[in-house]
Ligand SMILES: [Ca+2]
């Protein structure tokens with residue numbers, strides 16, 4: 001299942017590659033309508049009434065990355081996390097201004113406190129799930145690291161929303177690394193949700209020495225392992 005908050009009048013089409021036997025669009029009343037499935041690809045049009053799309057019998061359903069990037073609204077991505085291995089590419093990269101909420105952007109006198117680019121604040125995120133625990137590794141690039149800099153993860157499951165801070169940062173040059181392991185029970189993730197998917201986001205709280213400047217947030221994704 002994939003879904004997102006559609007803005008009023010928003011319009012775009014996102015092709016999904018999937019091995020689903022069939023695909024249905026569901027509206028807010030629970031009505032379902034079949035979607036055309038051509039060669040393993042289904043085109044999902046935003047701006048129509050349905051609020052979610054259901055992939056029946058699917059082992060994967062991946063939205064086209066280029067099409068997602070063109071959608072002018074937060075989209076909840078369905079992201080398969082590959083097997084963990086040393087040196088593998090990050091699962092998520094936060095380095096875009098659209099993900100930054102500057103607290104002082106409306107104050108011309110405080111322009112120096114607004115986000116200046118990836119060297120000011122950006123992050124790479126890796127996830128792994130093993131032995132009943134979620135491991136979260138984050139490498140934050142930040143020109144100035146002070147005690148007010150903080151990273152939190154947010155997990156959304158059928159049991160609710162859990163937010164946890166990452167602890168024990170290790171600073172190397174301008175990169176702050178976190179490597180934290182959380183028992184699934186502490187995050188209210190039921191074991192079947194590891195494969196079915198649960199909502200995941202991460203928040204980078206920025207402080208460069210003058211107090212909180214803003215927060216960079218990963219648009220919530222549904223991750224599965
Ligand atoms: Ca900074």
Ligand SMILES: [Ca+2]
Pocket residue numbers: 142143144145146149206207208209
């Ligand atoms: Ca900082």
